[in-house]
Amino acid sequence: MSDPNTVLCVDDSRVVRKAARRILERHGFSVREAENGLAALEACRAEMPRLVMLDWNMPVMDGMEFLVALRAEFGPREPLVMLCTTESEFDRIVLALGNGANEYIMKPFDDGIVTGKLVQLGLLEEAEP
Amino acid sequence: MNAEGFASIAALVKARSGIVLTPDKEYMLETRLTPILKAEKIADLDGLALRLRDPRAESLARAVTEALTTNESSFFRDGKPFDHLRRIVPKMLAARPAGHKLRVWSAACSTGQEAYSVAMVLSELGVRHAEIFGTDLSRDVVERAREGVFTQFEVQRGLPVQMMVKYFRQEAARWRAVPELRAMTRFEERNLLSDHRMLGRFDIVFCRNVLIYFDPPTKGRVLNALAAQLAGDGVMYLGGAETVLGLTDRLGALPGERGVYAPAALRAGAA
Ligand SMILES: C[S@@+](CC[C@H](N)C(=O)[O-])C[C@H]1O[C@@H](n2cnc3c(N)ncnc32)[C@H](O)[C@@H]1O
Numbered sequence: 001m002s003d004p005n006t007v008l009c010v011d012d013s014r015v016v017r018k019a020a021r022r023i024l025e026r027h028g029f030s031v032r033e034a035e036n037g038l039a040a041l042e043a044c045r046a047e048m049p050r051l052v053m054l055d056w057n058m059p060v061m062d063g064m065e066f067l068v069a070l071r072a073e074f075g076p077r078e079p080l081v082m083l084c085t086t087e088s089e090f091d092r093i094v095l096a097l098g099n100g101a102n103e104y105i106m107k108p109f110d111d112g113i114v115t116g117k118l119v120q121l122g123l124l125e126e127a128e129p
Numbered sequence: 130m131n132a133e134g135f136a137s138i139a140a141l142v143k144a145r146s147g148i149v150l151t152p153d154k155e156y157m158l159e160t161r162l163t164p165i166l167k168a169e170k171i172a173d174l175d176g177l178a179l180r181l182r183d184p185r186a187e188s189l190a191r192a193v194t195e196a197l198t199t200n201e202s203s204f205f206r207d208g209k210p211f212d213h214l215r216r217i218v219p220k221m222l223a224a225r226p227a228g229h230k231l232r233v234w235s236a237a238c239s240t241g242q243e244a245y246s247v248a249m250v251l252s253e254l255g256v257r258h259a260e261i262f263g264t265d266l267s268r269d270v271v272e273r274a275r276e277g278v279f280t281q282f283e284v285q286r287g288l289p290v291q292m293m294v295k296y297f298r299q300e301a302a303r304w305r306a307v308p309e310l311r312a313m314t315r316f317e318e319r320n321l322l323s324d325h326r327m328l329g330r331f332d333i334v335f336c337r338n339v340l341i342y343f344d345p346p347t348k349g350r351v352l353n354a355l356a357a358q359l360a361g362d363g364v365m366y367l368g369g370a371e372t373v374l375g376l377t378d379r380l381g382a383l384p385g386e387r388g389v390y391a392p393a394a395l396r397a398g399a400a
Contacts, residue, residue, distance in 0.1 A: 088281060090298070090299040103289070103290050104293075112286060113282075117285075126208040
């Protein structure tokens with residue numbers, strides 16, 4: 001079982017991790033950070049988060065390599081994975097979905113997009129209008 | 130700008146669209162109308178108010194009104210109405226003769242997200258024999274809705290990624306709805322305050338996040354006019370901040386649902 005309340009934020013940019021953290025914490029998630037795919041894989045082995053928010057282009061191990069390794073090791077269900085990347089080509093998105101991503105954000109993102117995607121993933125209730 | 134100038138622009142916009150501009154909206158006039166002042170070489174808003182008194186200033190009056198509409202929208206906005214739609218459409222079609230063409234009206238459709246959301250729901254349900262009719266006062270948004278092209282930002286708001294790759298294709302930095310969706314939709318310029326009787330019957334009407342801009346008599350008038358086009362067992366969806374209470378007795382809330390309304394006679398019969 002994964003911790004229902006944690007998000008692992010994987011991005012080689014500290015600024016992006018901080019921006020994501022701010023949005024996620026406001027919704028009550030506890031956030032862990034990793035700066036590349038390998039560190040993220042180790043973090044998942046240590047404790048499985050509910051959601052991985054995943055950049056694509058990173059040194060050491062990129063997001064796609066991480067995703068493939070993660071699904072191979074832990075199966076298709078856990079954790080949820082949401083790409084969050086400047087890669088915005090149709091084929092790249094389809095590739096990520098084929099490799100087991102559950103959601104996809106094309107950067108730049110804002111609070112509204114992240115929050116909406118969390119709702120679609122079933123991690124948040126629809127905000128009352 | 131002086132109070133008289135503001136009042137005369139506000140009166141014009143209200144008469145043309147129903148939109149109420151309270152004096153605290155003066156900043157909005159400044160920001161939204163500055164491009165028009167520039168284009169028309171008018172010095173300031175008072176000058177514009179004066180120009181608008183001329184009955185020949187029709188196209189200017191129209192541009193001013195359109196500039197003061199708020200066109201914010203997103204796919205599957207508020208979620209729940211579309212969940213309800215998913216449940217009601219099969220029931221509705223079961224109660225119709227075979228071959229019935231389902232008619233849905235997105236009244237005040239803005240850039241079309243609502244209409245395309247409906248098209249995606251119907252497509253997922255396997256309903257192809259349908260017409261989704263989107264209308265809006267603003268020519269600009271109707272044109273964009275018709276194109277079915279959305280920015281990267283817009284296409285991520287409310288739209289799950291699986292739906293995005295299934296129903297949209299990338300064109301440079303933009304995303305266009307697939308022909309299947311566009312074939313189900315039709316967009317026209319139309320004022321909610323006008324006579325809708327020639328449009329015929331709709332099974333479902335969406336009128337969301339537009340009545341909030343109107344005063345109560347206008348809300349009532351529009352609700353009555355829309356209700357008159359609604360099938361006896363049809364449903365109407367309003368925005369989260371909108372209601373029919375005290376505005377019309379032709380519609381009533383469906384118990385246990387949010388923002389879903391039905392013709393009052395049917396509710397009485399069902400109760
Ligand atoms: C905030 S948008 C709502 C879009 C969509 N229904 C939604 O809920 O996301 C309001 C729209 O109402 C339109 N509108 C305002 N007054 C109108 C009128 N009298 N007739 C038709 N459309 C009108 C505006 O042009 C604008 O596009």
